[in-house]
Amino acid sequence: MSDKKLQAIIAPSILSADLSNLADECQKLNEQGADWLHIDVMDGHFVPNFTFGQTVIKCLRNKVKGFFDCHLMISEPQKWVKKFHNAGADQYTFHYEAVENQEQLCKEIKETGMRVGIAIKPTTQIEDNLLNLINSNLVDMILIMTVEPGFGGQKFMYDMMQKVQLLRSKYPTLDIQVDGGIVCENIDIVAQAGANVIVSGTGIINHADPKKAMAFMKERVQHQIDSQNN
Ligand SMILES: O=C(CO)[C@H](O)[C@H](O)COP(=O)(O)O
Numbered sequence: 001m002s003d004k005k006l007q008a009i010i011a012p013s014i015l016s017a018d019l020s021n022l023a024d025e026c027q028k029l030n031e032q033g034a035d036w037l038h039i040d041v042m043d044g045h046f047v048p049n050f051t052f053g054q055t056v057i058k059c060l061r062n063k064v065k066g067f068f069d070c071h072l073m074i075s076e077p078q079k080w081v082k083k084f085h086n087a088g089a090d091q092y093t094f095h096y097e098a099v100e101n102q103e104q105l106c107k108e109i110k111e112t113g114m115r116v117g118i119a120i121k122p123t124t125q126i127e128d129n130l131l132n133l134i135n136s137n138l139v140d141m142i143l144i145m146t147v148e149p150g151f152g153g154q155k156f157m158y159d160m161m162q163k164v165q166l167l168r169s170k171y172p173t174l175d176i177q178v179d180g181g182i183v184c185e186n187i188d189i190v191a192q193a194g195a196n197v198i199v200s201g202t203g204i205i206n207h208a209d210p211k212k213a214m215a216f217m218k219e220r221v222q223h224q225i226d227s228q229n230n
């Protein structure tokens with residue numbers, strides 16, 4: 001992990017897109033400067049909302065290039081690793097709260113070649129077990145939720161920045177993602193806390209100029225990374 005260089009990554013959440021026209025919407029986001037496409041998978045059980053599953057991702061993969069950053073807000077995420085890999089997912093971010101043996105699941109995801117992400121809800125603290133998983137190099141990214149998972153368009157929770165700061169102080173090159181309520185107006189707060197992977201749904205897609213919003217967010221986050229390293 002130590003020779004890795006931290007990069008600003010902008011990952012618009014397609015949850016806010018016109019879902020009747022998803023492939024075109026994804027292509028448009030790619031052309032407008034998305035680094036990753038953030039795909040929110042919800043099962044109506046782990047969270048009180050439904051979105052799409054691996055069948056939709058497989059269809060998208062046939063038409064859309066780029067990195068599919070899949071955020072699994074589902075119970076029993078261990079049951080879907082191979083299916084999502086076969087569908088074309090590039091990263092499999094499961095919720096820490098949804099599994100008992102996180103280490104085993106990390107290994108199973110790694111074996112497929114997908115990157116491993118672990119998400120934590122606002123009420124979940126960074127406990128020793130999570131740090132041990134990061135220390136074992138089993139985790140590529142930690143997702144600090146800045147809203148309660150389930151819906152787009154919610155209000156950003158400022159107090160989650162303590163978790164981002166804690167992780168960044170311990171792991172200078174770990175990918176730390178933030179997700180929920182992030183807009184151009186609060187990008188400096190997440191950047192200063194140490195997040196480098198930015199998910200934004202309504203903040204980008206409902207912006208008058210999504211290309212400009214992504215470029216602005218990226219510049220602010222990269223500026224913060226560069227100023228920390230100099
Ligand atoms: O995981 C999510 C919700 O659970 C979404 O990724 C997130 O809410 C993005 O939408 P917005 O930027 O509008 O808050």
Ligand SMILES: [Fe+2]
Pocket residue numbers: 013038039040071179199
């Ligand atoms: Fe998400």
